[in-house]
Amino acid sequence: MVSSVLDRLKSVLPPPEVSLDPVDWAAVEQALGLRLPSYYKEFMDTYGGGTIEDFLIIYRFADNIEGTLEIWRSEMRRVRYFWDEVPEWATLEEGRENILPWANTIDDDVCYLLMEPREDPEQWCVVSRDEDMEWSVFEGSMVEFLVEVVSGRRREPWMPRDFPGDSPWFKTTAQYLADTDPG
Known part of the structure; x- marks a missing residue:
């Protein structure tokens, strides 16, 4: 099932034409202290980390476990600061958090995996929030969310009117950095 959803994503968002380093997912999951959904791993094995339309x-x-853990901790600190604006379904207690950030926008909006039930990552859905802590829920996987967003069938309040464009594109982090490096 994951492959068919990923195939739909590939039809609306061509993957980069670069080879990606293989990932030791067991080591990544051990470092994070949780199992990741197969759809996340398959997406990363196909696209890698990067940006959709620089937004x-x-x-x-897998690229930087310590950096990932710091992003997670930092985001949880930020969300805890606004605890009174966080939906009741979000668990923010340190060590028991049930939201895992997997993307952000240049405007500081964040997409998370809602890790419920924690023991079954294939059931995790997507939640997102804008910079003002307005939250929304998408009852589907990260890849299904991307298919809906990139195809234009789903709009989040935090999306600019011109996102996505008529011909959506993806760049790996390395491609993005090479394009933006002034030297």
Whole structure:
């Protein structure tokens, strides 16, 4: 099932034409202290971390585990600061958090995996929030969310009117950095 959803994503968002380093997913999951959904791993094995139209930045946890853990901790600190604006379904207690950030926008909006039930990552859905802590829920996987967003069938309040464009594109983090490096 994952492959068919990923195939739909590939039809609306061509993957990069670069080879990606293989990932030791067992080591990544051990470092994070949780199992990751197969759809996340398959997406990363196909696209890698990067950006959709230089707006939505998708994290590849495998590239920098310590950096990933720091992003997670930092985001949880920020969300805890606004605890009174966080939906009741979000668990923010340190060590028991049930939201895992997997993407952010250049405007500081964040997409998370809602890790419920924690023991079954294939059931995790997507939640997102804008910079003002307005939350929304998408009852589907990260890849299904991307298919809906990139195809234009789903709009989040935090999306600019011109996102996505008529011909959506993806760049790996390395491609993005090469394009933006002034030297």
